[in-house]
Amino acid sequence: MDKKKIVKLAKKDFEKAWMESGKLVYKPHPDEAYPKLKYDMGQSHVLYDTLQKLREAYLRLGFDEYVNPVLIDKSHVHKQFGKEAPAVLDRCFFVAGLPRPDIGIGIDKLEQIESIGVELDEDKTNNLKEVFRGYKKGSVDGDDLVLEVANSLDVDNDVGLRVLEKVFPELYQLEAIAHNDTLRSHMTSGWFISLSEMCKHPKKLPIKAFSIDRCFRREQKEDASHLRTYHSASCVIADEHVSLDTGKATSEALLQYFGFSKFKFLPDDKKSKYYTPDTQTEVYGYHPKLKQWVEIATFGLYSPIALDKYGIDYDVMNLGCGVERIAMVLNEYNDIREMVYPQLYKKLTLTDRELATMISYNLYPVTDDGINLMKEISNTWMAKHDSKSPCEFEVFNGEFLNHEISLKAIEKEDNTNLLGPAATNEIFVYNGNILGIPQSFINESEDFDDVDADISKLENEFKEGQSNDFIYYAAKRGIPTNISYFDALAAMSAYKIEEAIASNQNEITLRNTIARSLSDINLRLDDVAMRFINNENKLIDIRGPIFSTLEMSVE
Numbered sequence: 239m240d241k242k243k244i245v246k247l248a249k250k251d252f253e254k255a256w257m258e259s260g261k262l263v264y265k266p267h268p269d270e271a272y273p274k275l276k277y278d279m280g281q282s283h284v285l286y287d288t289l290q291k292l293r294e295a296y297l298r299l300g301f302d303e304y305v306n307p308v309l310i311d312k313s314h315v316h317k318q319f320g321k322e323a324p325a326v327l328d329r330c331f332f333v334a335g336l337p338r339p340d341i342g343i344g345i346d347k348l349e350q351i352e353s354i355g356v357e358l359d360e361d362k363t364n365n366l367k368e369v370f371r372g373y374k375k376g377s378v379d380g381d382d383l384v385l386e387v388a389n390s391l392d393v394d395n396d397v398g399l400r401v402l403e404k405v406f407p408e409l410y411q412l413e414a415i416a417h418n419d420t421l422r423s424h425m426t427s428g429w430f431i432s433l434s435e436m437c438k439h440p441k442k443l444p445i446k447a448f449s450i451d452r453c454f455r456r457e458q459k460e461d462a463s464h465l466r467t468y469h470s471a472s473c474v475i476a477d478e479h480v481s482l483d484t485g486k487a488t489s490e491a492l493l494q495y496f497g498f499s500k501f502k503f504l505p506d507d508k509k510s511k512y513y514t515p516d517t518q519t520e521v522y523g524y525h526p527k528l529k530q531w532v533e534i535a536t537f538g539l540y541s542p543i544a545l546d547k548y549g550i551d552y553d554v555m556n557l558g559c560g561v562e563r564i565a566m567v568l569n570e571y572n573d574i575r576e577m578v579y580p581q582l583y584k585k586l587t588l589t590d591r592e593l594a595t596m597i598s599y600n601l602y603p604v605t606d607d608g609i610n611l612m613k614e615i616s617n618t619w620m621a622k623h624d625s626k627s628p629c630e631f632e633v634f635n636g637e638f639l640n641h642e643i644s645l646k647a648i649e650k651e652d653n654t655n656l657l658g659p660a661a662t663n664e665i666f667v668y669n670g671n672i673l674g675i676p677q678s679f680i681n682e683s684e685d686f687d688d689v690d691a692d693i694s695k696l697e698n699e700f701k702e703g704q705s706n707d708f709i710y711y712a713a714k715r716g717i718p719t720n721i722s723y724f725d726a727l728a729a730m731s732a733y734k735i736e737e738a739i740a741s742n743q744n745e746i747t748l749r750n751t752i753a754r755s756l757s758d759i760n761l762r763l764d765d766v767a768m769r770f771i772n773n774e775n776k777l778i779d780i781r782g783p784i785f786s787t788l789e790m791s792v793e
Contacts, residue, residue, distance in 0.1 A: 267602065268729070273594045273719060285469070285578055288565040289450055292471045295495040296448040299488070301473055306428025306449045309333060309419045317547045318430055318512045329456050331421040331466075334414035336380070341370040341406060350405040356391050365390035421454035425472035425558055426512055430540075434548035437476055444477035445552075450561065462573040469561035480553035482517055485537035488557050489521045493534060496568060498523030506536060513538035513556075521559075525567070532567050535559035588770045590667045594717045596764035597665065597672065600757065603732040607638050611645070612732035615788065618647050619724045623657040631656070633788070639739045642793040649787060660753060660782025661724045665761070668716030669693055670771065672763070674723065674753070674780035675713050679706075683713035701777065723759045723784055730760035735790050748788040753780050 241262065248255035268274060293303065315330070316323040343366060352358055369386045372378035378386050388398025402409060422428055428449065436445055450471045457464045473492075475484055482503075490501050502522040510518060518538040522531045537557035545554060562574055571577040576584045588596075603609050611634055618633045625631070627649035634645040649656045663674040693711065700708035731748050738746040753759050759780060763771075771778060 268599050268721065268725075269602075271720070273591065273717060274598065276591065276595045284569050285561060285565050288568065289469060289471070289561050291495065292450055292492075292559075292561060292564070295492050296450075296471075296473060298495075299446075299491055301446045301448040304432060304447050304449050305451065306422070306425060306432050308422050308428070308451070310422050310427045310431075312418050312420055314427055314431065315420065318427060318544050320511045320543075322511045326423065327420070330423045331454050331456055332416040333419040333421065334416040336412045337415055338374050338376065339408065339412070340374060341408070343367055343370070347405055351391070351401055354397065354400055354404060356393055356397065356401065358391075362391050422451075423453055423455050425449060425451070425453060425470040426540075426556060429472065429474050429554075429556060430512075430544065430548050430550075433474065433476060433545075433550050433554065437550045437552055440476075443552075444475050444480070446473070446475050448473035460575065462575065465562070465574055465578060470558055471561050471564075472556065472558040474554055474556050476550070476552040476554045478552060480539065480555045482519065482537075482539065482555075484555045485519060485539075485557055488555070489535055489537060492557070492559075493521070493523050496525075496564065497527060498525050498532075498534070500524035502531065506538075510538070512541055512544045514541050528567070528570070534564060534567065586766070586770050586773065588670070588767060590670065590717045593667045593670065593672065593767055593770075594719050596767035597667075597719055597721065597756075598762050598764075599721075599726060599729050600760045600762045601730045601733040603729065603736055605639065605736060608732045608736045611638060611735060612728045615645070615647070615728040615731055616725050619657055619661065619728065619786070622647065623655065623662055623724070625656045627651055627654045627656065629656055639736065641739055643735075643739070643790055644793055645735070645788060645790045647786070647788055649785070654785070656786075657724065658751075658783035658785035661722075661727070661784045661786060663723050663780070663782060665719040665721045665780070666712050666716040667719065668712035669697060670774055670776040671697070671712070672756075672771070672776075672778045672780070673709065673712050673716070674759075674782060675709055676782075679709050680713045683710045686710040686714055721761070723753065723780075723782075724786070726760040727784065727786060731788055738790065739792070744792040746790045748786075748790075750784050750786045753782050753784045756780060759784065 244255050244259050244262070247258065265271075266275075297303070312323075312327060312330075312332075315326055319326045343363070348358060348363065356362075366387065369378060369383070369390045372386070373380070373383060384395055384399050384402060387401055388395045391398065391401065393401075432447070433445075436447070448471070450469060452467055453470045454467050457466050460466060473488065475488065486501070486503055489503075493501070500523070504520045504522065505516065506518040506520045508518060509515070519536065520533055521535040521537065523534045524531050535557060536559070537555060540550075540554040540556060545552075562578060565571070566574060566577055569577065573583065575582070603612050614634045618631055622629070622631050628651065630646055630648045632644070633647050634643070636642065647656060660674065660676065662677050664677070664680065666673050666675050691707075691711070693708070696705065696708040696711060699705040727750055734748055735746065750758070756763055756778060763778070770776075
């Protein structure tokens with residue numbers, strides 16, 4: 239009965255219509271049903287969570303946000319660091335680019351172009367020369383070169399690319415040449431450039447500015463504590479008079495936002511020449527949750543010598559902290575690579591709930607007739623599974639995919655049951671293991687004393703065959719997948735009967751014997767879940783006798 243008929247029936251017999259409406263509830267494919275169906279919230283990156291909190295903290299403290307230059311000419315490094323500049327530049331990445339050479343077009347080049355199948359004339363030759371002149375001068379971008387060459391020769395792009403590859407191989411042999419620009423290694427490099435303009439005609443004093451952005455350092459290697467790119471959360475305060483106390487108060491106010499409660503200010507052994515002597519200070523904070531002192535920031539007063547080179551007449555305090563450093567401390571990471579690049583370095587972890595979503599049916603009927611037949615098989619097995627053998631039950635007799643068929647569930651052997659004892663097992667996920675649990679354990683787990691226990695110990699005892707207590711915990715605490723062995727086998731049986739009818743088979747016998755792996759009960763596991771289980775030495779234990787036989791014949 240469809241919805242319109244039910245609505246019409248409701249006007250005559252509401253109770254009957256209401257009961258009939260329950261049959262309209264859509265039953266999804268098992269791969270679209272709970273717990274396979276799972277909605278997850280997107281997960282933000284811990285680094286950007288920390289960065290956002292730093293932005294909020296600075297803004298609440300009355301700082302204005304700025305973006306400092308990323309490309310820093312090496313002359314600025316010399317101005318800021320003085321005699322230290324060579325050592326600083328050694329840790330800088332220099333920006334390099336490919337040169338744009340003069341490309342001559344002689345007779346030999348023209349002949350090579352024609353050998354590719356391009357018909358040349360004087361206009362096309364001049365157009366091509368003009369393209370290369372524009373490329374040399376920079377009016378034609380490198381990523382437009384193929385298109386411009388093709389247009390000049392009035393050919394398709396693939397022919398233009400072939401001309402460049404075959405006739406002008408020198409373009410593919412160019413090597414990058416370094417320029418004087420460097421990628422910013424310290425936020426300080428950008429602050430001097432920005433402050434040189436900001437301090438000319440300030441709207442008000444003090445100038446309070448912050449910037450959170452990437453810096454780049456040419457580390458010898460990346461390891462647990464070093465990356466070649468990091469985020470600096472830096473601020474400056476410029477005023478007629480600024481003291482170290484300004485830095486201490488700013489550090490305290492900023493870091494209290496992250497839960498630090500006590501602070502120590504110690505002289506920094508590093509003596510950067512852009513700071514005034516004896517002002518470079520390390521900030522240590524005590525975090526009650528971590529119960530330890532942590533180095534978290536550095537501040538100092540810019541040297542008047544360096545400031546004078548930029549025409550800055552004010553005192554300037556600079557405070558800086560690494561966003562990655564704060565994120566590592568607060569989230570208790572030991573490896574910066576694992577925190578920043580979890581997709582590359584973090585050990586794979588899966589919750590039981592996530593594992594449950596990764597178990598799927600292997601074969602499943604594709605037609606409505608097949609789905610209905612699957613339900614008939616499942617219902618018959620559920621109702622008659624413990625019937626004593628020899629026995630035989632009619633599962634279905636009628637039209638199936640435009641054929642009249644008869645389907646029976648049978649067991650011919652004496653003194654057994656229609657189905658093997660494991661056929662009614664259900665799949666649970668617990669503590670990273672995938673387990674087929676008998677109904678008796680599921681029923682008895684309701685009365686099982688669910689006390690705290692050493693689950694790892696119980697798991698090992700189960701693996702060694704010493705105790706089944708782990709199974710009771712799995713049945714009571716684990717994630718039920720709502721998949722029984724016979725439901726999965728019913729899906730496979732219906733699918734195979736669909737195949738038999740499609741291939742004009744008049745008879746088919748479907749037997750299942752012993753379950754040793756998921757595929758034996760028509761289930762499969764995502765590769766990532768299998769990798770996790772193998773890496774963690776977890777179990778997929780669905781062993782058991784599932785003996786079942788179905789006989790189908792076309793009448």
